[in-house]
Amino acid sequence: MGSLQLKSIRKAFGGHEVLKGIDLEVKDGEFVIFVGPSGCGKSTLLRVIAGLEDATSGSVQIDGAEVVNTPPAKRGIAMVFQSYALYPHLTVRDNMGLGLKQAGAPKTEIDTKVAKASSMLSLEQYLARRPSELSGGQRQRVAIGRAIVREPKLFLFDEPLSNLDAALRVQTRLEIARLHRSLKATMIYVTHDQVEAMTLADKIVVLNAGKIEQIGSPMDLYNKPGNIFVAGFIGSPQMNFIEAARLGDTQAKTIGIRPEHITLSRDAGTWKGKVVHVEHLGADTIVYLETEKTGLLTVRLFGEHKFAVDDIVYATPDTSLMHRFGADDRALG
């Protein structure tokens, strides 16, 4: 239980089309992440799956059953929101139990399920508190707990970590990954943060301007991006794009090389350039070069390196890891 099928989902607000025909299949137990820049329609797509927005056309099937005309509460889903969306006047216990209470579950069942979920998220000591007495991280755990208690077929996460600070974000990310392993539930997760996408997902769906650009495992997308958009979106710092003509490649339009696939040397190499800026991150050193052949180039070196601005260096790309893109911006085989 817990599969999802989307067929040619379209959604328009007024005359503006936000989703332009989305087809997607999610298998039972998969962790799928929708990722894309702001306004690409990923949140809207999640809302269509949840039933909070009606698609203009298309079909949504959960476990093989058409749910387009089913209200959100009856779809067997649970959702975690970016703003937590906890009921401010209810205690943590009542927040988590409300869904079951509305569905008419007996009190003992609600209590055991709430107890189980709260022990999973170590929330036991906060059960009697109200949301306003909790920290941001605790609130988001309550929101996740509220979802777990419902034992849904589908977990939907709408940018759940965006409101947390960096340390909590990593911690909660781990917690979600652990939950996915222990619950073996199907999860759909929306984020604009590619690190979250890469670390959590079984399958990433890259969306741009209302269309799916590519679907694949994190490493698929990293190693074999299908087009320039995906190549630029996945990976940080961003992939370097060089006009193919400048490198003497007449078939391709653009050549892409990731910053980590370039080595630097002071003595000899393929492209001669001058250092423009250096960022020392401890584990990495990011060097920005202005080369005659390629223009501005970002290079990511592992460990510490003593390059200074205005140094003359030579950059050598790993040619086996170069990506070639044609005139239509698609990857060339």
Added chain:
Amino acid sequence: MSKARISPVRSGFVHLALVAYTIIALFPVVLTIVNSFKDKNAIFRSPLTLPTGSSFSTVGYETVLKQGDFISYFQNSLIVTVVSIFFALLFGAMAAFALSEYRFRGNTLMGLYLAIGIMIPIRLGTVAILQGMVAAGLVNTLTALILVYTAQGLPLAIFILSEFMRTVSDDLKNAGRIDGLSEYAIFFRLVLPLVRPAMATVAVFTMIPIWNDLWFPLILAPGEATKTVTLGSQVFIGQFVTNWNAVLAALSLAIFPVLILYVIFSRQLIRGITAGAVK
């Protein structure tokens, strides 16, 4: 606030303005209460002095409590005010929720239509209202007043509340929908508690004109059984002789119920504001 930013001169002027305003606003109230405790001669001879041993008199209050059925007038005023506020808030909040929450054709137009009442005084329609009430057999009933005041309070309630309801998080309402709450439950249990400060504001703005109104009680419900306090006090104002003691006493008494209501609502107001600040 840093000390450097407040010049003593400037804060002096600010306080001067505030004190002047307070005096102007309180002057008639204080004058009414002070003079209600004096005998008739003292009211006319020295209206601005406090009651002294010789001029002190409660004759006004005695008249008020003896003559006419003032307890019943107060009761009528309270019933009309409280029930009207209740309905204006209930229906106003419901309309505001619909306007702010649902996308439907003509939403903006409907919002404007409902807010027009702020600009057009309801008294312009007095004749039609009276005809309607006569036809419905509601003349000389409190129901007539409640209906009119509810209608009078709705435009402002809808206008203010719909603005506030737009600020209630969509996520919260959607979480409720996923948890299986009906739209009514979302309205009553999630949205209303969050806009309580706005409700209190609307209640205060709605309450004062209703309590003080003389026009509609005089026209729609002048009967003895349905008289309100403002109308009831008019018996002491005659064409040739006015019993000022009684008038002032009646007015002083009329201040208190509305003051109590105001205190209740304003506590809500303050609680709402602080709850929002720490959240």
